[in-house]
Amino acid sequence: MKHIFNKGKDASKPTLLMLHGTGGNELDLLPLAGMIDDEASVLSVRGNVLENGMPRFFRRLAEGVFDEEDLVFRTKELNDFLNEAAEKYNFQRDNVIAIGYSNGANIAASLLFHYKNALKGAILHHPMVPRKGIELPDLTGTPVFIAAGTNDPICSPMESAELQKLLDDAGANVELHWENRGHQLTQEEVQAAAIWYRKL
Numbered sequence: 001m002k003h004i005f006n007k008g009k010d011a012s013k014p015t016l017l018m019l020h021g022t023g024g025n026e027l028d029l030l031p032l033a034g035m036i037d038d039e040a041s042v043l044s045v046r047g048n049v050l051e052n053g054m055p056r057f058f059r060r061l062a063e064g065v066f067d068e069e070d071l072v073f074r075t076k077e078l079n080d081f082l083n084e085a086a087e088k089y090n091f092q093r094d095n096v097i098a099i100g101y102s103n104g105a106n107i108a109a110s111l112l113f114h115y116k117n118a119l120k121g122a123i124l125h126h127p128m129v130p131r132k133g134i135e136l137p138d139l140t141g142t143p144v145f146i147a148a149g150t151n152d153p154i155c156s157p158m159e160s161a162e163l164q165k166l167l168d169d170a171g172a173n174v175e176l177h178w179e180n181r182g183h184q185l186t187q188e189e190v191q192a193a194a195i196w197y198r199k200l
């Protein structure tokens, strides 16, 4: 997968896996990584799917309607890529924290839904429930921060609460942060994520 790897000052820190929103690329979230932890290594990845020229991490059939087969395939592809990248760049595979926005948050949530040890933790900005009706792996103790908008037209507050419950029921420690805004990524929620991260 097309990506950028920036080695951090402190190898004991998690590697931050940055996952952009629809139409973004691997450059978009680099400033965000610095706001969360400026000493951590950063692996920022570009989604392999194109929708009318816009990069994404998996196909969708319509707004909010995911192509499940492609989602499962792309989730495995990203997990395999993380395994390869850990060897190539010599970072600890079991110490990766994903930070995703929108479509990137959805593929990060999908990694949690499908693989027990894909992520050490995750910061999900405006995620949806990636897939319904499956049993989640045991996520005991996995820290997850969700930022959601009370007026998000793409992800309803009900869906954010449903995602929190599904992850909670699998054993994850979920913090759900609300902004009285829509789908946009706000400074305030990034600051809240940084405070959450520092307490890990």
Ligand code: MLT
Binding pocket: 021, 022, 060, 063, 064, 102, 103, 104, 106, 128, 154
């Ligand atoms: C998705 O397709 O992943 C969600 O609708 C969010 C987005 O617009 O990317």
